[in-house]
Amino acid sequence: MLHHAGADISEPMLFGLGQGIDFQYWDAPGPGRGTPMLTGRIGPALLSRNACSALGVDLRESRASDPEAARAAAAELLEGGHVVGVSVDIFYLDYFSSRSHFASHYIALYGLDGSFAHVVDTDQQGGAQTLPEDSLRRARDSGEGFLPSPNLQLYVERLPRRLTDDLDAVLREQIWSAVRSTAQRMVGDRGQRSGLGALRRAATEIADWKDVPDELVAGVGRFWRFAGTGGANFRRLYREFLTEARRRSGDATLDEAVDDFADVERQWDKAIELLMSYPAAVDRHGRLADVEARLTAIADAERSAFERLLTVATKRVGEPA
Structure with missing residues (x-):
């Protein structure tokens, strides 16, 4: 929609300005589904609202x-x-x-x-x-x-003129504010339905999925990889956002964050591989324990990465009002 209106903004930049990264735990939506819905982002409409608000778009x-x-x-x-x-x-x-x-x-x-x-x-x-x-x-x-x-x-609606006349400046102005808001949300305690608390809950519960049919367990991994809803996809998008932010802002402090999320992305890929290959595992109980350990390590890594980002972002734009 924004491209059609005249603003050539990349998907990772919109994802970052939209504060899109998250982890959400939703109970199984109905009978016959033995696993919860586990997603790696905020709601799509909310992402659009956040991004448009940052850009001054109605x-x-x-x-x-x-x-x-x-x-x-x-x-x-x-x-x-x-x-x-x-x-x-x-x-x-x-x-x-x-x-x-x-x-x-x-x-x-x-x-x-x-x-x-x-x-x-x-x-x-x-x-x-x-x-x-x-x-x-x-x-x-x-x-x-x-x-x-x-x-x-x-x-x-029609874009603000500055968004078409000086897009790069608008993006540079908004990057750190979006990073701060995202990091503050991700390190906050939001219970066991959203954020890193939800990821830790999912890790613990997956370890007890021994009675869940093999294909449902593997299906969670396939959903994360191929449906575009899992952790690795959105961690990749956030890494690409930080990479573009580094290029546009020239701020070298973002290099560490880019490396952090490259590592997080690799860990998510490993967790997904463990789930997708679950039906072929000789020791299924051990495989679920491995997934639990991997997801717990991811939660620790994401907390550390967002804590570092929050410290730097607060120095750049100050404490939130």
Whole structure:
């Protein structure tokens, strides 16, 4: 949406300014699912709100009362030259290989022609896609799956002139504030549903998954790796954000943070490999203990990395108001 409006900002930079990194523990959403939903970021709409707030962009959100009203509202915005972000359930997207309901997914809608909808999804899903309008209608209207937001849509108003005239300066000004807010949140005690407390809870509970079917255990690893929701993917994005922040700001104190998150990313990849290969493990109890130890070590490493970032960021921009 921002690129269409004229701001060429990278995904890692938006992720960092949006304070997107986290760990969240959600109880199993329904019968038949033996494992909780474990995600490595904040909510997608919240990420968009944070990023737009940092950039001074007016992000508009609305939720229609029914599919017909949602279609009419989107068509009006498209006619006005906007790209529209829409919340969807991936189960109803024709081009998605997954046959699971997952409603916390967003795509960019850039065209409706009466029969087909033209959208942009992630690179993993092929980027630009065309699907029947009826499929998009059902995907938008779904109340099933994880965190559904039926008929929710987002769009950005005209960008502040400074964002197109002096983008680099705007980004440099906002980097340390976003880092400080993120680090402060990540080192804070938010119980066992969010943050590092949730990661430690997940580590402890995974060690007791001996009665969980093999494929469900391996499925958590596959979900983390391939669905884009797990720790390694978002730690990579945060490392890339810090790398770009280092380049734009010229601040060498970010070098240590880049190294910290490269190590964290490698540890997450190892934990994912342990989970994905679980069905083939000779000692399954020992394998779960290994996963527990790895995730606990990750929680320790992330706390240390964010504590160091918070110290430096506070020196750069001061204590939060």
